[in-house]
Amino acid sequence: MDHFHYQDGELFAEEVPLAAIAAEHGTPLYVYSRATLERHWHAFDRALEGHPHRICYAVKANGNLGVLSVLARLGSGFDIVSVGELERVLAAGGDPAKVVFSGVGKREEEMRRALEVGIHCFNVESEAELERLDRVAGEIGTRARISLRVNPDVDARTHPYISTGLKENKFGISMERAPEAYARAADLAHLEVVGVDCHIGSQLTDVTPFVDALERVIGLVDRLKSDGIRLRHLDMGGGLGVRYRDETPPEPIVHAAALRNLLEDRAHRDLEIILEPGRAIVANAGVLLTRVEYLKHTDHKNFAIVDAAMNDLLRPSLYGAWQAILPLRPRTDLPLTLYDVVGPVCETGDFLGKERELALAEGDLLAVRSAGAYGFTMSSNYNARPRAAEVLVDGTATHLVRRRERVAELFAGESLPPA
Ligand code: LLP
16 A cells, blocks of 8 residues: 555645646656555554564665665664665665675775674675674674574565575575584674575565575474574575555565564574565655657657657666556546657666557646655766756655756766866
8 A cells, every 4th residue: 555646636755746846846756655654664663563573674775865864763773785775765764784795706995984883783694794794893892693594485476676585596595505604603703693684586486495495494403402502593585576556565464474474482582583675665665757749640659759768767768667657637638549658868768668658749648656665766977967866755745855867966976187
């Protein structure tokens, strides 16, 4: 459930008509709903009530400071993959003690900064990273809490680009090597082994792969226990899918129940569960607003050329993702026509949606739904296009949480070579 709805013939975010926000801030424009963010975060938190747990929102899905601060105020933890994301969390008032640091390529200076601010845990992805982290922690005279990201080799049955838990993927350490890697970690003086983690993919619409992965991870936890290594937490990553069109992903409560079911017995009851949801919290809490610049009718197709493009929202171009496109003020004075909704970027792959039935005139406003996750964060300046502005709606109030980028900012860091 989200807080975008039609009322009196126009699309609203909470209590504000989206057309009014577009009139004030221009397009392309991302608009997020605070009530939706909070509702989705609470759904995860409540689903694990009664079992020790922590929700570490995956910053990569949407790292806007306004979004992060809403979640930080709920007491959320954060899953980061770079020092840039760490600085965002800190700037938004997030608690470093609730941060987990994932990613296959952590640089030394990133480790140093994360240790300095005292993050909760490093999700280590290779044996080489263990050695490096031990050295860096030793240099600054501290101990790093670690979990090993294991690769449970389960098929997440999602798009191959966002499937991460198969043997052939670059992520994590194989189940076979894990006990040895843990033994090494336990031997290193500047590491403290606290957990295990896995993340098998994104946009999962079925609980079975999560359950399969957890069964394998529990097997490892038990094996480590008999080797004398006791873990305190088990991080199952993110990956719960959302409805873009007609998908029926499990609700957080169903997902959590399936996991809890496997952890109910005495031996595992005290293991803290960490989840790293990104998409399921923000995707349907955001829309991308865009204006129709031109309509172009050819013998083969009708095009609606809009002012947002693949540089603003890459998912349709990169994954062939389908996201709903809705008029802010549905018309009854024009016939419904099949349009390809395309941007101004010079690539045939620059489209937001294909064959959408819409009644349109030049200047009309559209909303691309489910754009809160992996929308702005994957945007670029391709074709020297400044990045969109972002607005957070809170009841009847709107807050500009990122102003539109200016053209001069695009080359502010560049310089001319000497003559
Ligand atoms: N934890 C780790 C270690 C991850 O790699 C990811 C996502 C998450 C958590 C959050 O997963 P989520 O709950 O959002 O599914 N750009 C793609 C999605 C890439 C996901 C990468 N990792 C898309 O737009 O579909």
